[in-house]
Amino acid sequence: MWIRLIIATILVIQGAVCFALPVNDISEKPGPYDIALEFLEDPDLTLGIDNISQVPPENWHYIAGGGTNFGYSRSQFWTRFALHNQGKTVGHYVVEVGYPQLDQVEFFLFSNGRLEKELLIGDRHPFQPREIDHPNFLLRVPLEPGQSKTIYIRTQTEGAMQYPLRVWQEKAFFEAASAETKLHFYYYGLITMMILLNIAIFVMLREVTYLYYALALLGNMVFFFCLRGFFAQHILSNHTWVQHQAMLLSIPTLSLFSILFARAFLDTPKVIPRIDLALRILAVISAINLVGALFIPYGISIRMSALLAAPLWLILIVAGPIAWAQGSRPAIYFTFAWSTLTTGFVVTMAHKYGILPNTFWADYGMQIGSGIEATILTIALAERLYQEREEKVKAQMQSLKEGRERREAQMQLIQMALHDPVTRLPNRNLFEMAIYDHIKSVNEKTYLVVLMRMTRFEEITKTLGLVHAESLSRRIGKKANQLAAELGGVKAIEKTSDGSHWVSTCDNDTFGFLVEGDAPTAHSEEYNEFMARMAEPFEYQGLNIEVGVAFGVSVYPKNGRDATKLIRHAHVALENARKRNPPLAFYSPRRDGYDQRRLTLMTDLRQALRENLPILYYQPKVSLSNNQVVGIEALIRWRNEAGEFVSPDHFIPLAEKTGVIRELTRWVLRRALEDFKELQMLGYVNSVSVNISAKNLMEPDLEKFLKEQMESLSLQPHSLVLELTETAIMEDPGLGLEALNKLSGDGVKVSIDDFGAGYSSLSYLKQLPAREIKIDRALITDICDKETSRIIVQTTIDMCHSLGYEVVAEGVETQAVLEVLGGMGCDTAQGFYLSRPMHFKALKSWLETRQSSSKTLSA
Numbered sequence: 001m002w003i004r005l006i007i008a009t010i011l012v013i014q015g016a017v018c019f020a021l022p023v024n025d026i027s028e029k030p031g032p033y034d035i036a037l038e039f040l041e042d043p044d045l046t047l048g049i050d051n052i053s054q055v056p057p058e059n060w061h062y063i064a065g066g067g068t069n070f071g072y073s074r075s076q077f078w079t080r081f082a083l084h085n086q087g088k089t090v091g092h093y094v095v096e097v098g099y100p101q102l103d104q105v106e107f108f109l110f111s112n113g114r115l116e117k118e119l120l121i122g123d124r125h126p127f128q129p130r131e132i133d134h135p136n137f138l139l140r141v142p143l144e145p146g147q148s149k150t151i152y153i154r155t156q157t158e159g160a161m162q163y164p165l166r167v168w169q170e171k172a173f174f175e176a177a178s179a180e181t182k183l184h185f186y187y188y189g190l191i192t193m194m195i196l197l198n199i200a201i202f203v204m205l206r207e208v209t210y211l212y213y214a215l216a217l218l219g220n221m222v223f224f225f226c227l228r229g230f231f232a233q234h235i236l237s238n239h240t241w242v243q244h245q246a247m248l249l250s251i252p253t254l255s256l257f258s259i260l261f262a263r264a265f266l267d268t269p270k271v272i273p274r275i276d277l278a279l280r281i282l283a284v285i286s287a288i289n290l291v292g293a294l295f296i297p298y299g300i301s302i303r304m305s306a307l308l309a310a311p312l313w314l315i316l317i318v319a320g321p322i323a324w325a326q327g328s329r330p331a332i333y334f335t336f337a338w339s340t341l342t343t344g345f346v347v348t349m350a351h352k353y354g355i356l357p358n359t360f361w362a363d364y365g366m367q368i369g370s371g372i373e374a375t376i377l378t379i380a381l382a383e384r385l386y387q388e389r390e391e392k393v394k395a396q397m398q399s400l401k402e403g404r405e406r407r408e409a410q411m412q413l414i415q416m417a418l419h420d421p422v423t424r425l426p427n428r429n430l431f432e433m434a435i436y437d438h439i440k441s442v443n444e445k446t447y448l449v450v451l452m453r454m455t456r457f458e459e460i461t462k463t464l465g466l467v468h469a470e471s472l473s474r475r476i477g478k479k480a481n482q483l484a485a486e487l488g489g490v491k492a493i494e495k496t497s498d499g500s501h502w503v504s505t506c507d508n509d510t511f512g513f514l515v516e517g518d519a520p521t522a523h524s525e526e527y528n529e530f531m532a533r534m535a536e537p538f539e540y541q542g543l544n545i546e547v548g549v550a551f552g553v554s555v556y557p558k559n560g561r562d563a564t565k566l567i568r569h570a571h572v573a574l575e576n577a578r579k580r581n582p583p584l585a586f587y588s589p590r591r592d593g594y595d596q597r598r599l600t601l602m603t604d605l606r607q608a609l610r611e612n613l614p615i616l617y618y619q620p621k622v623s624l625s626n627n628q629v630v631g632i633e634a635l636i637r638w639r640n641e642a643g644e645f646v647s648p649d650h651f652i653p654l655a656e657k658t659g660v661i662r663e664l665t666r667w668v669l670r671r672a673l674e675d676f677k678e679l680q681m682l683g684y685v686n687s688v689s690v691n692i693s694a695k696n697l698m699e700p701d702l703e704k705f706l707k708e709q710m711e712s713l714s715l716q717p718h719s720l721v722l723e724l725t726e727t728a729i730m731e732d733p734g735l736g737l738e739a740l741n742k743l744s745g746d747g748v749k750v751s752i753d754d755f756g757a758g759y760s761s762l763s764y765l766k767q768l769p770a771r772e773i774k775i776d777r778a779l780i781t782d783i784c785d786k787e788t789s790r791i792i793v794q795t796t797i798d799m800c801h802s803l804g805y806e807v808v809a810e811g812v813e814t815q816a817v818l819e820v821l822g823g824m825g826c827d828t829a830q831g832f833y834l835s836r837p838m839h840f841k842a843l844k845s846w847l848e849t850r851q852s853s854s855k856t857l858s859a
Contacts, residue, residue, distance in 0.1 A: 022062065023082040023148065026093065030172030034065030035095075035165050037081040045076045049108050049115075049152060052078055070161035072303060077161060082150045085143035094173045095151060097137040098164040105137040108152040116149070123157070134177060140170070158297070187371055191221045194378050201385060212261035213381065219254030220370050222246055245293070251305035252290035255312055259283045262316055265330055265380075266323045275319045282312050317342045333380030337373040344369020418494075420505035422470045423477035426493045428567070431504035431512050434493040435563035438514060439556055446517025447491075447556040449563075451570040452480065452534065455548035455578055457509035470508075472540050476547060477503060480511050483533055487526050489519020506567065510574075517555065531582065550574055550583035559587045601651055602658045604640055609667045614638040616671050617837035620846075621689070621808060621830045624822045629847065631687035631721065632679070633830065634672035635837050636664070652693075661693050670709060673720070675840050677713045684847040689721040689751060697724075697739040706748065717747030721772065725754045737767060744769030751808070756796060766803060773800045777811025777831075784816045794824050801825065 022036040038060040040047075047055065060080070070077060085091045097105055104122040108115060121130050121137055132138045141149060155163065168176070198214035201207065226247035259279050263269065268276035289308060293301050320335030347369075418430040426434070439447060454460075454476065461469040484490050484502035491514040494501040506512045520527045531551065537544040552574030560566045569587040577585035608614055614636050621631040638646050655661040669690055676688035696702055710717055722743065724736075740750050751772035756779045775796055783789045793809075800807045809821050812831030821829055838846060 021080060021082055021150065023084050024167070025084050025086045026091065026143075026167060027085075028087040028089065028091070029169070030175075031093075031168040032096070032166035032172075032176075033168075035081050035083075035167055036063065036065050037079050037165065038062050039068065039163075040078040040080075041070075041073075042076040042078060043074075045156075047076070047078065049118075049154075052152060068163050070163065072159070073161045074156075074158065075161075076154060076156045077163070079153045079155075079163070079165070080150065082148050083141060083143060083167065084148040085145055088145050090145065091143045092170040093141045093143060094132070094168045094170050095139040095141055096164075096166050096168060096173070097153065097155070098166065099160075099162040100135040100137070101157065101159050102137065102155050102161075103157040103159075104155065106154040107137075107139040108154075109139065109141060110150040110152070111147075138173075141167075188221060188225065190371065191217055191374060194374055195221070197378075198381065201381075205388070207388075209261065209264040210381065212257050212264055213377065216254055216257035216261050217374060219250045219257060220374075222250035223254055224370070226250060248293040248301045248305070249290065251309070252286045252293060255305075255308060256283055256286040256290060258316070259286065259312065262319060262334070265377075266319060266328060266334060268319065268323070271323050271326055271328055271331075272319060275315060275322060278315050279319075282308070282315065286312075313338075313342050330380060330384065333376055333383075337376035337380070340376070341369045341373035344373075420477075422508075423474050423505045425477050425481060425511075426501050426504040428504065428506045428512075431493055431506060431514075432563035432567065434491070434504075435514055435556075435566060438491055439561070439563075444557070446558075448515040448517055448520070449554045449556065449566040449570045450513050450515055451506060451552045451567070451574055452511045452513075453507075453550050453552070453574050453578075454509040455550050455583075456546065460545065460547065468540070472538060472545065472547070473505075473508065475540070476534075476538065477505060477511060480513075480534060483530050484513050487515075487519070487530055488523040489516035490514070491516065510571075512567065512570070531584070548583075550577040550585075552577050552585055552587070554587040601646070602654055602660050605638070605651055605655065605660055606663065608638060608640075609663055614667070615839055616668065616675065617839055618675070618843045619830060619837040620685075620835045620843075621828050622834050624818070624826055624829055629685055629850065630828060631689060632676070632685050632843065633689040633723070634668060634675075634691075636668055656693050656695050659695075661695050662699060665690075665692050665696050666705060669706070673709050673713055673715060676719065677715060679844070679847065680715070680719070682844075682847075684844075684851065687719050687721050687749070689723050691723045691753065694724065694736060697736050702739065703742050703746065706743070707746065718749055721749040721751050723751040723753040723774065725752075740769050752805075754810075756792075771804075771806060772808060773805045774808040774810055774830075775826075780809050780811045780817060780821070780831075781813075783820055784814070790820070790824075793821075797824050797826055 022038060024033065024035050026033055040052075040055060040060050083093065083095075095107070101123055103124040104120070106121075107117070107119040109117040109119075117139075119129070119131065119139055130138065131140050139151070141151070143149060153165075155161065195214045195217045198210040198217070202210040202214065259282055263276060263279055266272070268279060285308060289301075289304060292304075296304070316338050317335075320331050320338055323331035324335055418427060418433075419425065420427045435447075435449065439445075454473070457469065457473070460472065464472075481501060481503040485500070487502075490502050492500045492502055493504050493514065502513055504512045531549070534549050537546050539545075552570045552572070554560065554566045554569035554573060556566055559569045569592070572592050573585045573587040576588075576591050577583045615638070617635045617637050618632040619635060620629045621633060622628065623630045636648060638648075638651065640646055652661070652664075655664050672688050672690050676685070679685050699705075706717075706720070709715075710720065724740075744750055749772065750768065750770045751774055752768070752770050753774045754776040755773050756776045773796075775793060779789060779793055779796070783793050797807050806827045807825075808828040808830060809826050810830050812818050812821065812829045813833045815833065817831075818829055818833060835846065
C-alpha cells in the first residue's frame, strides 16, 4: 500500500491529469528525447487495442517525460503518446523502453488513425521477432517532415514494472548503444578476469577465501548479465526462460558466497562472533532460497531475494567498521568496498520500487557499485596475497634457518652419538662402523681387533674421584692416539679436517684400535715399544700413577665376521690377559665362559628344579683306620632339555650371582637328607656331606630350614656335614662366622673344603667352628713323587690334628697315595681309587656289596 502512495505522490508531482493526447515535437537533434506520455493501469487485464480508445480521457494520467516506474505490480499498463517531426527531412527514430526484464511489451504504431505496425516482444517471448538486435525493447518509427504518428504500448510483467521511455534518432541510438556495449564489455571483462585470477590463486594456494570471492563475483556477473538481457540476446535467444531461471539462481548465489567470503576475509568467528552468528543464519536462508529458486514462481522468488538482500547488506555494511575498530586491516578495504556496493544496491532497490526516476545512475547504480567494490576487494586480496607471500617467504626463511639449525643440531647429536664425551675420541659405535667398513672393503684379509684396558681404573676412580679419573682417562686416550698413529698397519677409525683418530674409547677404562693382521709381526719392535710406553706411570698432579694395562685381541675372520662379535671376543681375551706377563692374550673359544646359553641357563635350571630333573651323585668317604665307609658327599648332576651335560663349574657360579643358589642348595639338601635317611636305616653310613655357598650363609632362615628338614626325617644334626671352601668363607668373615656358629651350636658339622687351594688365614680358621678339614687334591696328587708335597701334606695333617680337626684327603686315585696318607695319619680318604661318584641306586648296590664283602672277610 505504501508503494502505491509513493507512486501516486510522484505522479502528482510530475504532472496533473490531462485529457488530451500528448504530442512530442522532435527535430533533427540526435536525442535522446524525454517523452511526455499518458498511462493507464488495467488491473483486470480486460483492455485491448480494440477498446482502449473507448476509455474516457479522464482515466488517463499524464507524465511530463522520461517514463516512470510502477514498482512490483501484476496489472497491465497502457501508455500512449504522439511524435511529430518538426524537421525538414525524413526522420528515422527509435522508441526505446529501456528495461529488459518486462515480460510482455506490445507496440502499436498508428498513422492518421490507421494501425501501421504492431510488434509483440518481451522477456517471455523469443528474441528473434525484434526489429533491432538489442536487449532493450525498441520500435522503429519513420516520420516524414511535419508528419505525426501515435504510439500505444501495452506492458505486463511479474517483476518490477520499470518503464524508462526515450526516443532517439536511429543513428544516435546505435552510436550510444555501441558505446554502452563497450562499457559492458569492459565491465564483464574486468569481472571475468577477477574471477579467473581468484580461482587460479585458490588452485595454487588452496585458500578458500579466494574461491568464495570468485563464486560471489560469478553470481554478480550472471545477475547483471541477465538483468541487462544479454543472456537472451547472445546465448539462448529462443529459450528466454533460462535467463529467468539463471537470474533467480544468481541472486541467492551472490548472497551466499558474499557471506562466506565476508566470514573468511574478516575472520568474523574470532573478531566479531555475534555478527558471525547473524551471517551464518543468513547463509542458511540464502542456501534455502537458492534451492527454492528452482521451484518458486518468478515473481515471488525475485521479491524474496530482494527482501533478503536488504538485511544482508545492512549486516555486512556494519561488520566492516566493527572489525576495523578492532584492528583488522582487511576490514578497511571491506568497509569502503561494501559502502560503494551498498550505495549502488540502495539506488537500484529504490529504482525498482519506483522511488527514484529512470536515470543512468539509477539504472546502473548497483552495477557501478559492484565494479568499484570488485576493484577495491581485488586490491585488498592482492595486498593479502602479497602479505601472505611475504609471510610465507619469511616462514620459508625461518624454516630454512630452523632446518639449518636442526641439521647442525643433528650433526652435533651424531658427533655425540659417535664420540666419547670424556676423551672426545670415537666411541664404540664409530669403532664398530670402522671395523665394518674395513672388513667389507677387502675380502678375506686378516685384521686384529685390539682392546687396551686400564686395569687399575676402578681403584684410581675410588681414590681420586670420578672427575680426576676421567681427566686422567682423557690424557691416556690422547697419548694412545698419538702413539698408535706411528704404528705400522693401524687403520684410521675416523678422518676429519682436524686430523685422524686411530684409537676409540670402548668403555670408561678400555680403548680399541684396528690393526692389519700381519702388522705386529712385521713391526714387532714398534708394537712392543707401544705396549711399554702405555705401561709407563702417568704423571698427574704431582703423582706418578701406575694405571696398569692389558691387551685383548680377536682375529678377523677366525674369531668372527662382524664387528660386535669381534669386540666381544676381544673383551673375553682381556680377562685372560690380566693373568699373563706380558698382559696380552688372544681370544680362545676354550676360555670363553660367556656363551649365549648362559643367558637362559638359570631359567632352565629353575624349571629343572621345579620338575626334579637334576640328579644327585654320591662319592663315599672311607676311614683309613678301619677301611669303613663313614660318610658320603652329595654332588649334583644336570642334563638340560637337549640332553647335554651341564658342568657344575658352569652353572653353580651363575646360580650364586643370580640368587638361584638358594633354591638349588635347598633342593640338594632336601634330596640328600631323604637319600641319607634311607641309607642310615640300612646301616650303611653315618653322615652325608653337602656343599653350600657363602651366599647360603647370608640367608636368615637357613638355620630354620635345616631344623625343619632334620626333624621331618628324624635325623640327628651331627649326621649332616656342610662343606664350604675357605675362599667362600673369607668373602664375608664376620657374617660367615656368625652363621656357622649358629649351625654348629645346633649340632651340624662344618667342613672346610679345598683347603690349601685358596686364601688361607690360620688365625681366622682357628675361630671357625669346623670339625673337618678337606685337603685339596692339588696337594695330594704328587705326594708320592715330590718330597716337598709330602712335607706340606704332613705338616697340614699335623697342624689340623693339633687344632682338633679331622682330616679328609681328596683326589686319592692310587693305592700308593692311599698308603702314604695312611702312614701320615690322615683320618679319611675320598677319590676315584676308592669309588667314583654314582647315583643313589648304584650307591646302594655298591654299599651292599662292600658290606657283604666285609662280613665274609670277618667270617
